[in-house]
Amino acid sequence: MTVECPACGHATTERTIDGTSFDVCAGGCGGIWFDWHELERVDEPGEAHGELLxxxxxxxxxxxDHDARRACPRCPGITMMRHYRSVKRRVEVDECASCGGYWLDAGELRQVREQFRSDDERRQVARAYFEDVFGRDLAKMRDESAEQAEQAHRIAHALRFLCPSYYLPGDQEWGAF
Ligand SMILES: [Zn+2]
Ligand SMILES: [Zn+2]
Structure with a gap:
């Protein structure tokens, strides 16, 4: 299925790499659309076929217009959310909350790939970050009252957008959410 580029309106073309087709805005803005879980396959430098993108x-x-909110190219009527790809807070990407796809502007994949050498490193950095910034507070809130626990749960839930690969319910060392 051909996808219209959400950033510039140009028709995207499919590029198949290692058995996965990616929709790229070739000859337009140079952005790339990743269906659900496709970005994970190419977001680290060790994933060599990602070079081809x-x-x-x-x-x-x-x-x-880099400030404009973008419509999901797959889901009619859905505006994508913009958030940082990781806790390093360097690259902002657009994610569709409905289909789980990502839009990356030209150059963003390169930046994303430069952040972590491996999934393990990504998880370690995220874990350290969450523990430093949120872990103790959330654990304390959870233990104080039912109301606080509910609020802690909401905060933890919101955090998953900062690092989706880290957010596995119940997997956090500082408490199950
Ligand atoms: Zn484009
Ligand atoms: Zn979507």
């Missing part, structure tokens, strides 16, 4: 040709005349 780093050279999407861009039309330098294409205008992209």
């Amino acid at each position: 780093l050279d999407v040709p861009v039309d330098p005349g294409t205008v992209v």
